Amino acid sequence: MDTPLDKLTEEFRRLPGIGVKTARKLAYYIVQQPASRVDEFVDAIRDAKANMHFCSVCFNLSSQDPCPICSDISRDRSTICVVETPQDVQAIERSGDYHGLYHVLHGALSPLDGVNVEDLRIRELLQRLGNTTVKEVILATDPDVEGEATALYLARLIKTAGIRVTRIARGLPMGGDIEYADEATLAGAVANRQEM
Structure with a gap:
C-alpha cells in the first residue's frame, strides 16, 4: 500500500528532469517543513496555475x-x-x-x-x-x-x-575546449565564424 510519502514522491517524479532519488529527497524535505511553509508552497503553485496564461500575441x-x-x-x-x-x-x-x-x-x-x-x-x-x-x-x-x-x-x-x-549561430561554448567538442559543434563553429 502506498503511503502519503510515496504518493508525494510519485508526484515529484512526474516533473521533468526529476528522478526517483531527487523526488524522494524533495518529498522528505516537504514533509519536514512547518505547515505554514508547505501552505506557502501550495499557494504559490495554485497562484501560478491560476494566473499564468499564454500571451495572445x-x-x-x-x-x-x-x-x-x-x-x-x-x-x-x-x-x-x-x-x-x-x-x-x-x-x-x-x-x-x-x-x-x-x-x-x-x-x-x-x-x-x-x-x-x-x-x-x-x-x-x-x-x-x-x-x-x-x-x-x-x-x-x-x-x-x-x-x-x-x-x-x-x-x-x-x-x-x-x-x-x-x-542563431552555433559553436563552442565560452570556456570550452576544442579537443573535447563534437564534430557537429566544431562544424557549426567554423561555418558561423565572425570577422575580427
Whole structure:
C-alpha cells in the first residue's frame, strides 16, 4: 500500500528532469517543513496555475495579456525571434543583447513523436507576419534534429513573404575546449565564424 510519502514522491517524479532519488529527497524535505511553509508552497503553485496564461500575441507565458515584452513600446518591432519554449525567451532575455519581439512555437516538428505543423504556433506566426512590418525573423530553435527541421521549414515559408530570415549561430561554448567538442559543434563553429 502506498503511503502519503510515496504518493508525494510519485508526484515529484512526474516533473521533468526529476528522478526517483531527487523526488524522494524533495518529498522528505516537504514533509519536514512547518505547515505554514508547505501552505506557502501550495499557494504559490495554485497562484501560478491560476494566473499564468499564454500571451495572445507571442504565446509566451505571462500574468498579463499582452505580455510585458509585447506591451513594451521600446522594443524593436521590426524583428521577431522564434523560439520553441517560454524558457527559451527567458534565456535570451537574460543575455540582455536582444531587444526585439518573440514568438513561441511550443515545440518543434517531430513527426516520429506525433508533433506536426498543426501542433505548433506556426499558423499564428504567419498571420502575425502578415499583419506587421517585420523585417527580420531570427530562428532560435534548438540545434538538434527537430529544431533544425523546424527552422528549415519556417525559413522556406517566411522567405516567400520577402522577410529576411536568420538563424542563431552555433559553436563552442565560452570556456570550452576544442579537443573535447563534437564534430557537429566544431562544424557549426567554423561555418558561423565572425570577422575580427
